[in-house]
Amino acid sequence: MTIRSTLPGGDQSALRHLNTRRVLEALYDGPPLTISGVARVTGLSRPTAQAILASLTDSGLLRPDGHDMIKTGGRPAQRYRFNAAAGLLAGIDIGAHAVAVRIADLNGVLQTGVRRAVPADLPAGERLQTALTLLDQALPHQTARLWAAGVGTPGIVDSGGAVRLSVAVPGWTGVRLAEEIGRRLDCPVAAMKDANLAVLAEHRHGTGRDVSHVLYVHVGHRLGVGLLIDGHPFTGGTGAAGEIGRHPVLGWEEAPSRLLAEAGAGAVEAVFARARQGEQRALSAVDGFARALANGIGAMVLAMDPRLIVIGGGVAKAGTTVLDPIARHLASICYEVPDLQISTLGEDAVTIGAIEVARDRVRAELFTDS
Amino acid sequence: MTIRSTLPGGDQSALRHLNTRRVLEALYDGPPLTISGVARVTGLSRPTAQAILASLTDSGLLRPDGHDMIKTGGRPAQRYRFNAAAGLLAGIDIGAHAVAVRIADLNGVLQTGVRRAVPADLPAGERLQTALTLLDQALPHQTARLWAAGVGTPGIVDSGGAVRLSVAVPGWTGVRLAEEIGRRLDCPVAAMKDANLAVLAEHRHGTGRDVSHVLYVHVGHRLGVGLLIDGHPFTGGTGAAGEIGRHPVLGWEEAPSRLLAEAGAGAVEAVFARARQGEQRALSAVDGFARALANGIGAMVLAMDPRLIVIGGGVAKAGTTVLDPIARHLASICYEVPDLQISTLGEDAVTIGAIEVARDRVRAELFTDS
Known part of the structure; x- marks a missing residue:
């Protein structure tokens, strides 16, 4: 269509x-x-x-x-x-541990949503099929009503919507995400790094409203960075903007592992809970984690000078327990620590952002001369 | 006017x-x-x-x-x-070691230029006065013909043209550069970090033509970073974009000192010359310098994903002797090393960029409704 x-x-x-x-x-x-x-x-x-x-x-x-x-x-x-x-939009989030689909009307208002946990080692083909199955489930026999869709995934995604590199998802590098899903849905599809969709969602519907210059940091099993510049997701020359985790000197990618080591067989949440109660060992683990995290966030702040930092992902649930030590360590890195907030959209940020890029696509197709 | x-x-x-x-x-x-x-x-x-x-x-x-x-x-x-x-434009470069003025017609075509070395510890007031004296010298009794001026200086410059922070120039923090010079010249004046003007100049007249996404790195007595995004200088939320040199873990600011130590009482050029002849100690000094430099440049590349890196400043004269080891070290940091070029505008880059922002100012005033 x-x-x-x-x-x-x-x-x-x-x-x-x-x-x-x-x-x-x-x-x-x-x-x-x-x-x-x-x-x-x-x-x-x-x-x-x-x-x-x-x-x-x-x-x-x-x-x-x-x-x-x-x-x-x-x-x-x-x-x-x-x-x-008159039509529908789909927002799709294909992550390492879960796949989610959100259906909205053309104004972006939520109609229905569905999320399914998937094994981290699920092969690429089955992962893609899971997204399409969830779409059928959310919209039985109605995918023809879709005007456009947005897809987010961890990794470097090029401007054509193909995954240039993914370390989080096995077999994902090289998958032509926008093209594959577009062929099945028969509507325009835009694909982007999930963190870029999340920062767009926070800007339009979350904690980043009225701020057009935002750094989003997903902190969970993995780390991910999304940039918003002048109100638009900023992907860089090749889709790789924000990939500060690759820097060998900053040791950023190892940050979560320190926390996981302290959690042992238990949940990370328990470490934060112990820290809140003032337990010294937990406090020290959280502080080390925050210091490592601040190293990478600080490099991003010095590079792009955002007005606001939004922390999303599973760790965001720890609130000020994690925010305060991050802010403290940032103060020794940056000239000025930008406003630091917890995501208000939580795990829905990526699908909401995906709906927003689908809306932008509809707007562009309807109103732009070409 | x-x-x-x-x-x-x-x-x-x-x-x-x-x-x-x-x-x-x-x-x-x-x-x-x-x-x-x-x-x-x-x-x-x-x-x-x-x-x-x-x-x-x-x-x-x-x-x-x-x-x-x-x-x-x-x-x-x-x-x-x-x-x-019908009018004239002025481009002004107020650096730590020199002040330069360039006069162009409204098309940006050079009319005259003058440069004067100044001591690094020259007080702020005298430094500013030097710029105004050079303007009078370049345009005797004709500054009334100026339609607009651009000013570049090392440091963080806010959107109003005031120096928020300068470590390279003593007493410079807090100087309302655009306002002070505007009052003396009686024309609109835009002030910006010098590296941002240099990257604009490289984009319009130098090695960055046809590339709208450029990282400029000034390598001389000090290091400076300028960013071009979508063809425009990118200054960030507070004017501090590109200040990666502040990051304590990257140790970037110390990079030149390693080379200076090897040069001893002699010139840095001599170290590069010895390196070109294959002298082991010089090669090792250049390599250590390039590695430290690549740490900071690599962080900027991972953060902003530019299409092109332009190296300017005094060290650029060393050409491939410095470019090749930087590229080699970048390869172990970045996913993909962007095109790496030496500035073709040399020490004129800042004044040329300053003329360009003055031209943009004229264009905006003449053609934009407000």
Whole structure:
């Protein structure tokens, strides 16, 4: 399916087509408008605006939405709004330990979601199939209603949506993620490093609202970094921006292992709990972990100078128990420690970000000339 | 002086004023155009275009430039081009060891330049005065002809052009550079970290042409990093992007000292010369220097994933003698070593970049609505 084919009247004149897109753009993200309101916002004549609103309503892209309360002598004027139910979006998170799918309407509002734990050594083909199975489960016989999808995964993902390198997921390097899923879903698919989707989600719906310059750090079994610059995920020249964990001198990748060693057969949460109670050995383990983590985060802060750092992933649940020592160690590395926050979206951050890039894709296809 | 006050007819209607700016924009960066050419490019009627061209020529912003060679029955049509001599731009580089000034026309073409060595411990006030003295020297009694200026200096410079922190220049922290120089010159002044100006210069006129994602590393008495993202200098949330030298674990700031120790009372160039001749001790000193340097550059590459690294500063003169060992050490840090080049602009990079931000300032003032 092409998104533009949903626009009414492929046999319309080019100008009418352009005007149709202007009307749709005026209503896409905004409040409902009357015919006069649309004419005013778009600069179109009232008869043209009226004809286009009728045609877009017939094709299901707009829907009537109440009446303008201000009486102007005649009947109250009909208002129109974008029909977010005209299509669906999918957000897909293919991780090392779990696969998750989220379905939203065209405004990004959650319709349904499903998550399944998978073994870390699941082969690439079966991992991909798990995502498609979950999609079928979330949308039985309805994947044709999808307008676009976003996919996030740990690793370096190139601008074409292929995995250039993944150390966390076996057999994942070289998988043409966007292409494979796009072929099965028959809609545009964008794929990106999961942490980049998470930082976009935090910016639009989480703790990073109103901040356009954000560093996101996923801290769990593995570490992952996502960057937001000028409100957009920043992937770098080859998709590898944020891969500070590779630096041999910083020893960043080993940070979680110190904590895991202290946890032994138990859970990491128990170490944080003991630290909260002031137990010296746990405090020392958490502090060593925070110091190692701050080394890598500090390098990222010095490099890109973000306004905000968001900590996500499983460790984020420890809250200030982990945040405070990280901030303390950062103070000895950075000129100025940026605001440091725990993710408010938790494990949903990646699928929410994936829905957002799918929305951006729809917006680009509908409103950008090409 | 405000740049817009140079536009003819302050008493013109708002529409005529807007149309005047459209005509000027069409000719500012482009080839000369005839009246018909201007009408075609701007969408204005021929009489309107003709009247505006006459008015802009009277005010000195445009000048006649030959005739269109294609005969159309009547006389060959007069062509007009932007008069780059209508004003001047200044690029100022206030470093720890030298102050330099470059004067260019509005197209950025060099008119004159002057550079003066200064002692590293010169007080801030005298350092600033040196820049102003050099400006007077380069432009005797003509600083009123300046439309805009750019200033570069080592250190963290905020978006208002004030030095937030400088370790290289004594007493420099807190100096409101853009404001102080702007007051003396009576024109808009933009100030930025010198390495950010250098990377812009390399992108527009040097080795970084056609690459919009560049890491610039100044290697001299001190180290400095400039970033270019999407073709624009990237300064980060507070002006501190690129300050990886601060990281205690990377030991980057000490890199030059190793080379200086080997040079002893002699020049660093002599160490490179001995290394080129294969002398083991010099080779080892250069290698240690390159390894320390690669630690910091590698962290910047992993963080920002640039397409190109440009090495500038005094050490750049050593060419492949220093480039090759840096590339070798980077290979053990990065996933993929970006293209690595020596600056082609040398010590002029900062003043050339400063002229470019001054040009951008003129463009913004003339053509952006606000």
